Amino acid sequence: MGSPVIQALFGGTFDPIHYGHLRSAEALAQLVGLKQVILLPNHVPPHRPQPEATAQQRLEMVRLAVQGNPLFTVDTRELDRQTPSYTIETLKSFRQEVGKHPLAFIIGQDSLQTIHTWHKWEELLDICHLLVCSRPGYQNSLSTPEVQQWLKKHQVDTPLPLSQKPQGYIYLAATPLLNISATDIRQRHQQGLSCDDLLPPSIQNYIDSQGLYRS
Numbered sequence: 001m002g003s004p005v006i007q008a009l010f011g012g013t014f015d016p017i018h019y020g021h022l023r024s025a026e027a028l029a030q031l032v033g034l035k036q037v038i039l040l041p042n043h044v045p046p047h048r049p050q051p052e053a054t055a056q057q058r059l060e061m062v063r064l065a066v067q068g069n070p071l072f073t074v075d076t077r078e079l080d081r082q083t084p085s086y087t088i089e090t091l092k093s094f095r096q097e098v099g100k101h102p103l104a105f106i107i108g109q110d111s112l113q114t115i116h117t118w119h120k121w122e123e124l125l126d127i128c129h130l131l132v133c134s135r136p137g138y139q140n141s142l143s144t145p146e147v148q149q150w151l152k153k154h155q156v157d158t159p160l161p162l163s164q165k166p167q168g169y170i171y172l173a174a175t176p177l178l179n180i181s182a183t184d185i186r187q188r189h190q191q192g193l194s195c196d197d198l199l200p201p202s203i204q205n206y207i208d209s210q211g212l213y214r215s
């Protein structure tokens, strides 16, 4: 019997989705043996800085980005809710669906740096594994001894254990360093600069047709 399939979720604002997301997730899938990555556009709470694109536009860009790519699917449960939900709540709803199968949440290194600010962050590993993609400019050492200790306790050096337990491990994956951010892409659009190497042509066309990120 093969090892159990790991269900992997990748949450983000995706304002817009870009190659930093897509290529990191593809490389991670290769490294870990993921068959599917579920992209999960966030419902951004009103007290946080709001995305420039609407929820519908962000979702449309995610859908366009993954069209014809069997690695990715899109889940709209956060956007479908009337109110924003904490990541931990979303993860719990996936956990109910997958039973005891391995479940993983994908983040970039920058998110690992701030993970101790997330609602109920200590409970994340009771529900899923964390797969961390490399990102230029960020280190694996964390800001407080408490989180550093937490990382040390749960970190695994190979992907193998990830399919052997439903949750509880952190894997820092050596994905390629891609110096791409949505902030930079939005600023480049505002300045009329090309974003050709930063995101798929279908997204660029959509941004142009909707007049996004101009002001």
Ligand code: ATP
Residues within 6 Å of the ligand: 011, 012, 013, 014, 015, 019, 020, 021, 024, 106, 107, 108, 109, 110, 111, 133, 134, 135, 136, 178, 179, 180, 181, 182, 183, 184
């Ligand atoms: P912004 O610049 O608006 O903050 P972003 O480019 O960081 O956006 P998000 O949608 O906020 O994109 O990111 C979703 C997830 O993808 C986060 O966990 C983030 O760490 C990760 N991520 C984004 N860009 C990269 C990248 N270039 N390499 C690795 N991970 C990334």
